[in-house]
Amino acid sequence: xxxxxxxxxxxxxxxxxxxxxxxxxxxxxxxxxxxxxxxxxxxxxxxxxxxxxxxxxxxxxxxxxxxxxxxxxxxxxxxxxxxxxxxxxxxxxxxxxxxxxxxxxxxxxxxxxxxxxxxxxxxxxxxxxxxxxxxxxxxxxxxxxxxxxxxxxxxxxxxxxxxxxxxxxxxxxxxxxxxxxxxxxxxxxxxxxxxxxxxxxxxxxxxxxxxxxxxxxxxxxxxxxxxxxxxxxxxxxxxxxxxxxxxxxxxxxxxxxxxxxxxx
Amino acid sequence: xxxxxxxxxxxxxxxxxxxxxxxxxxxxxxxxxxxxxxxxxxxxxxxxxxxxxxxxxxxxxxxxxxxxxxxxxxxxxxxxxxxxxxxxxxxxxxxxxxxxxxxxxxxxxxxxxxxxxxxxxxxxxxxxxxxxxxxxxxxxxxxxxxxxxxxxxxxxxxxxxxxxxxxxxxxxxxxxxxxxxxxxxxxxxxxxxxxxxxxxxxxxxxxxxxxxxxxxxxxxxxxxxxxxxxxxxxxxxxxxxxxxxxxxxxxxxxxxxxxxxxxxxxxxxxxxxxxxxxxxxxxxxxxxxxxxxxxxxxxxxxxxxxxxxxxxxxxxxxxxxxxxxx
Numbered sequence: 001x002x003x004x005x006x007x008x009x010x011x012x013x014x015x016x017x018x019x020x021x022x023x024x025x026x027x028x029x030x031x032x033x034x035x036x037x038x039x040x041x042x043x044x045x046x047x048x049x050x051x052x053x054x055x056x057x058x059x060x061x062x063x064x065x066x067x068x069x070x071x072x073x074x075x076x077x078x079x080x081x082x083x084x085x086x087x088x089x090x091x092x093x094x095x096x097x098x099x100x101x102x103x104x105x106x107x108x109x110x111x112x113x114x115x116x117x118x119x120x121x122x123x124x125x126x127x128x129x130x131x132x133x134x135x136x137x138x139x140x141x142x143x144x145x146x147x148x149x150x151x152x153x154x155x156x157x158x159x160x161x162x163x164x165x166x167x168x169x170x171x172x173x174x175x176x177x178x179x180x181x182x183x184x185x186x187x188x189x190x191x192x193x194x195x196x197x198x199x200x201x202x203x204x205x206x207x208x209x210x211x212x213x214x215x216x217x218x219x220x221x222x223x224x225x226x227x228x229x230x231x232x233x234x235x236x237x238x239x240x241x242x243x244x245x246x247x248x249x250x251x252x253x254x255x256x257x258x259x260x261x262x263x264x
Numbered sequence: 265x266x267x268x269x270x271x272x273x274x275x276x277x278x279x280x281x282x283x284x285x286x287x288x289x290x291x292x293x294x295x296x297x298x299x300x301x302x303x304x305x306x307x308x309x310x311x312x313x314x315x316x317x318x319x320x321x322x323x324x325x326x327x328x329x330x331x332x333x334x335x336x337x338x339x340x341x342x343x344x345x346x347x348x349x350x351x352x353x354x355x356x357x358x359x360x361x362x363x364x365x366x367x368x369x370x371x372x373x374x375x376x377x378x379x380x381x382x383x384x385x386x387x388x389x390x391x392x393x394x395x396x397x398x399x400x401x402x403x404x405x406x407x408x409x410x411x412x413x414x415x416x417x418x419x420x421x422x423x424x425x426x427x428x429x430x431x432x433x434x435x436x437x438x439x440x441x442x443x444x445x446x447x448x449x450x451x452x453x454x455x456x457x458x459x460x461x462x463x464x465x466x467x468x469x470x471x472x473x474x475x476x477x478x479x480x481x482x483x484x485x486x487x488x489x490x491x492x493x494x495x496x497x498x499x500x501x502x503x504x505x506x507x508x509x510x511x512x513x514x515x516x517x518x519x520x521x522x523x524x525x526x527x528x529x530x531x532x533x534x535x536x537x538x539x540x541x542x543x544x545x546x547x548x549x550x551x552x553x554x555x556x557x558x559x560x561x562x563x564x565x566x567x568x569x570x571x572x573x574x575x576x577x578x579x580x581x582x583x584x585x586x587x588x589x590x
Contacts, residue, residue: 053445075444075445076444076447076448076449076450077447079444079445079446079447079448080447082445084445086441086445090439091439091441091442092442092445093439093442094434094435094438094439094442094443095438095439096434096438097431097434097435097438101431104431105431105432105435105443105446105448106446108428108446108447109446109447110447111447113428113429113431113432113448114427114428114429115424115427115428115429116427116428117426117427117428118426118427118428118430118431161446
């Protein structure tokens with residue numbers, strides 16, 4: 001479903017701030033894979049996701065989604081293949097527009113936007129049912145502005161928007177990091193549910209090792225712009241946080257730096 | 265002396281001038297509707313409008329005086345305004361020039377273009393010779409025409425910004441990261457919005473030149489400030505009258521009402537014998553005040569000064585209690 005071949009990206013090339021962010025990343029995902037990604041700060045996790053999403057062009061390598069070479073496509077054209085949820089709950093939704101308008105925008109991802117009405121009566125009914133599934137009471141507030149929602153509600157809505165048009169690949173960039181623990185758990189449960197129901201191929205970055213182990217069927221660890229560990233379904237079932245910490249020390253030669261990952 | 269001044273103010277003169285102010289407000293309402301697209305929906309302060317307003321006036325007058333049907337002339341003027349908007353859009357989206365600078369560049373270029381169109385710095389058009397759409401000669405008819413124009417445009421805008429494309433433009437203006445992730449080409453949305461906006465501004469210029477009976481290369485000077493005044497005054501009134509319930513069509517209607525209020529206020533200060541040379545200064549002050557008030561109110565509720573005062577009081581209380589305990 002996804003193939004990353006030898007991806008290189010260096011920021012601020014030739015300046016004092018030069019930073020090799022991705023250093024020859026190779027990764028192949030099969031259909032239905034749910035991969036969790038962990039790694040220290042600056043390991044290249046978000047950079048890899050941004051490379052896939054086309055936030056900027058990569059320096060070298062190739063990105064294939066479902067066999068299509070998308071390396072040369074800008075972000076808005078790649079969007080037809082991708083569902084995305086961001087770390088900041090403000091990023092994924094449009095605050096000044098209504099809940100149903102946001103959903104309608106998302107349901108037209110990858111389609112031509114013409115002069116027909118932005119949202120149909122049939123759609124509204126459909127959205128109402130979907131919002132009920134979120135169990136956040138949003139189905140009664142369809143015409144409320146999204147800016148009035150809490151961070152957790154916005155993240156749940158973004159998740160729904162990302163999967164409204166079934167994406168070839170769902171990219172979750174620490175989408176629960178800005179939420180309180182209770183809300184984060186709820187959004188993660190919702191993530192599992194939506195991914196399972198739609199059999200979505202998913203990449204989820206997290207700082208939380210327990211979440212990384214508990215979710216998905218595959219786990220990769222990144223360090224210094226490369227994938228240093230790739231754990232498959234069988235091994236992952238038996239994995240513990242201690243194992244992971246040990247492995248991290250082994251591959252990186254340093255202790256895991258983020259307290260959040262240990263405490264979370 | 266004050267007494268003499270008061271006596272010299274003739275209420276009838278004010279009442280007589282009122283319809284003309286309202287008609288002018290309606291014509292500028294069209295301009296304010298155009299500016300609303302960029303300023304509010306796209307979040308793009310577009311200074312092109314000072315130039316495209318005059319372009320609209322110039323094209324309308326020159327085409328009409330050379331024998332063209334006045335409606336066709338107005339249509340061509342609108343298209344010319346759209347071309348101006350496209351220039352600004354291309355400068356910004358294709359060449360990476362910041363919005364304000366891109367607008368200024370087009371605006372200053374249009375000054376030369378407008379001089380060429382007018383073949384001079386101004387050109388008169390007489391309602392006696394040409395079948396104009398509106399004229400200050402017949403103010404009642406001008407008001408009705410202005411109302412029809414604004415009403416139709418509000419209806420069209422209400423429809424358009426509810427369509428898939430219009431929604432995409434609004435998303436681009438509010439959250440470009442989100443709209444990109446949803447597959448919206450932000451650059452193209454900006455181009456479309458700038459075209460539509462400047463098209464309306466030029467249409468307003470075309471109507472204005474007919475209303476006043478001439479086009480002038482300087483007729484757009486400070487247009488953006490007048491348009492902003494209309495938008496902001498309209499929004500303040502809309503919020504106080506309708507509160508949060510106002511839908512998009514109502515908000516647009518209040519933008520036009522804002523333009524009318526602005527010209528009535530201008531009528532009042534002229535009636536009060538303010539030096540006409542001070543009008544632009546006055547406009548700038550009005551807009552600055554209306555922009556500053558919401559900010560200052562928010563500051564008042566949430567300022568270090570206030571926090572400092574409260575902390576001083578709290579510390580005093582604490583001191584008293586400690587003394588008592590001793």
